[in-house]
Amino acid sequence: MLTYMDYLQNAFHRATSWDPDNSYVNLTATAQALLDFPTPRGLKMNFSSLSTPKFGTSYSLSNHGVVDGSVSYLYSSLPLHNVHRSAEVDLHDVTTGYRQLEELRPPDNERFWEVWKGGVRVDGRNSLLFGRMYLPTSTLEALYLRRMKPTTQFRITGVSDGRLKSGGTIMAMMQHDFGKWSGEYLYSTDGALIGARGLYNFGRDPRKQPNPPPRTSDEKAVGRFSMGAEFYYGMLNKSAGMSTGLRYTTLPTHPNAPTTMTLTLTPLMGSLSATYAIKAGETASFCSRFDFNMYSYESDLSLGCEVWRREDVEKEDFAGVLKARVSQTSGIGLLWEGRLKHLLFSVGAGIDLRRKDQLVRAVGLELQYSS
Numbered sequence: 001m002l003t004y005m006d007y008l009q010n011a012f013h014r015a016t017s018w019d020p021d022n023s024y025v026n027l028t029a030t031a032q033a034l035l036d037f038p039t040p041r042g043l044k045m046n047f048s049s050l051s052t053p054k055f056g057t058s059y060s061l062s063n064h065g066v067v068d069g070s071v072s073y074l075y076s077s078l079p080l081h082n083v084h085r086s087a088e089v090d091l092h093d094v095t096t097g098y099r100q101l102e103e104l105r106p107p108d109n110e111r112f113w114e115v116w117k118g119g120v121r122v123d124g125r126n127s128l129l130f131g132r133m134y135l136p137t138s139t140l141e142a143l144y145l146r147r148m149k150p151t152t153q154f155r156i157t158g159v160s161d162g163r164l165k166s167g168g169t170i171m172a173m174m175q176h177d178f179g180k181w182s183g184e185y186l187y188s189t190d191g192a193l194i195g196a197r198g199l200y201n202f203g204r205d206p207r208k209q210p211n212p213p214p215r216t217s218d219e220k221a222v223g224r225f226s227m228g229a230e231f232y233y234g235m236l237n238k239s240a241g242m243s244t245g246l247r248y249t250t251l252p253t254h255p256n257a258p259t260t261m262t263l264t265l266t267p268l269m270g271s272l273s274a275t276y277a278i279k280a281g282e283t284a285s286f287c288s289r290f291d292f293n294m295y296s297y298e299s300d301l302s303l304g305c306e307v308w309r310r311e312d313v314e315k316e317d318f319a320g321v322l323k324a325r326v327s328q329t330s331g332i333g334l335l336w337e338g339r340l341k342h343l344l345f346s347v348g349a350g351i352d353l354r355r356k357d358q359l360v361r362a363v364g365l366e367l368q369y370s371s
Contacts (some may be wrong), residue, residue, distance in 0.1 A: 001337050001346045002094045004048035004058045004370050005072050005130060008228035009145075010093070012128050016147050017108055021101055023175070023180050024199040024228035025180065027245045030260045033096035034287035034304040039333050039348035040364025048370040051250040052080035065254050072132040077124070086370040087342040091318050094368075095337050097306050098277060098285035100258050101224065101249050104179045106206040108150035120304050126315070140168075166191075179206040191237050197230030222253045231244045241268060257281075270295035302327040309338075323348075331361070344368040 002010070013020055020026060028362040044062035051057065058072040084090070117125035130143040148154055153175040160168040183198040202225045245264035250256070258279040262355040265272050269291050277287040284307050291300040294322040304325035311319035320338020335348035345368070350361040 001344060001366065001368065002096065004046060004056070004368065005074055005080075005132070007089075007094055008056050008074050008076070008080060008083065009048070009084050009128065009130070009143075011075050012078065012126075014082060015078050015080060016126050017150070018147070018153060019105075019177060021099060022104070022177055022179070022199065022201070023184065024182070024197040024230055024245070025184070026099075027199065027226070027228055027247050028262050028264060028273075028275060029096075030099045030277045031262065031287055031289055034098065034277060034285060034306060034323070035275075035289055035302045035327075037096065037111065037323055037325070037333065037335055039335055039350050039362060040346050040366040041362045042364050044364070044366040046366070046368040046370075048368070050080065050083050050370070053081055053083075056080075068135060068137070070132050070134045072130070074131075075129045076126075077128070085342075086344045088341070089370075091321065091339065091344075091345075095321060097321065098258065098260075098279045098287075098321075100252065100279070102203060103251060103253075104206040104224075106179055107177070110150055113150065115326055128170070152176055192235040193232060194235065195230065195232035197228065201226045210365070220226035223248055223250045237366040242266070269293070282311065296306055300327060300329050302330075342369060 002350065009219075010020075021029065042062060042064040044060060044066040044287040046058060046060045048058035049056065052218075054076050056074040058074075060072075061067070061069040084093075113123060117127070126147045128143070128145040130141075130145075132141040133139070142156075142158045142160075144156040146154045155173040155175060156170065157173075158168065166189070169188060169190040171186060171190075173184055173186040176183045179201075181198065181200045184196065186195045188195075189191065226247045226249075227245070228247075229242065231240070231242045233240045243264060243266045245262060247260065247262045249260040250258050260275075260277045262275045263273070272292045272294065273289060273291040277285065279285045284305065286305045287303070289302045291302075293299070302325060304323070306321050306323045309319050310319045320336060323333075323335040323337070325333045331353055332351040333348065334351070335346065337344075337346045339345070347364070348364040349363045351359055352361050353359065355361075
């Protein structure tokens with residue numbers, strides 16, 4: 001389940017019309033949500049609040065054998081009115097699962113962002129500030145997000161920890177999204193790493209054709225084919241890395257069940273991964289992934305699913321979702337996420353069938369309350 005601060009960041013993206021799905025980093029987001037979901041460990045409690053439409057706080061306390069916690073603060077220059085309390089929030093907004101991509105939309109006209117007063121331009125650029133301190137280690141995390149233009153977003157993240165080399169690290173990223181294609185350029189102080197990644201969508205260009213043409217019954221099924229790649233180079237350790245990937249996904253106008261297929265390749269490591277996910281109705285999704293290494297000939301097959309339970313059939317309200325996965329290498333994972341009164345909860349377990357002496361690797365419960 002998403003943390004409250006992640007939920008607020010998603011609300012900021014929606015309020016500023018930024019599409020995180022149109023990025024190479026989220027090319028396999030559906031498969032990751034159905035096959036790589038984390039299971040809670042121990043007991044964790046989160047208490048959060050949006051005291052004003054621009055300022056939010058969150059406090060967490062956990063017990064993983066050692067009691068620890070964190071304190072988080074978030075500020076948005078844009079009021080976040082599309083945020084709900086834990087008793088009212090749509091569970092789809094705070095959980096990850098099958099991601100149905102929407103039609104590409106054109107970026108906002110930059111002139112619409114201009115605000116003039118007395119012949120002087122007085123508009124600013126929406127920003128988001130986030131900070132978290134972990135206790136008792138005093139590790140600090142920080143995020144600065146700024147919308148530069150309708151097609152551009154600037155992002156800086158940092159971590160301060162005495163256990164890290166040089167006491168911490170900072171990463172700066174410039175992101176562009178033109179609808180038809182997107183690109184990201186980054187620099188990290190960890191190893192003086194530079195990188196770039198991009199995603200190109202074949203088919204309609206939303207800047208030239210804002211509205212998709214109407215589809216007749218004789219036309220083929222509607223889908224989107226995307227291709228992307230990323231490249232990294234560490235200037236201090238003289239090492240490089242790259243990957244490339246393909247994705248085909250059906251769009252909301254597709255008459256059959258929503259489907260997503262991906263194929264990713266990491267040439268330097270020799271890793272090949274293929275995924276297939278399908279949403280079989282409104283309450284169930286299934287996913288499979290086959291991983292193969294061309295150098296070691298090792299392979300792995302993973303299967304996963306999510307099943308939603310309805311609370312009210314007439315109102316189409318959902319009470320929770322059950323997730324399950326099984327893999328040859330990582331074993332079995334079970335997770336139940338839902339709502340009880342005013343609390344959001346996640347309870348799960350990890351099972352390793354290869355270890356007869358300790359089948360259950362971890363069991364945990366996480367509770368969230370927000371007002």
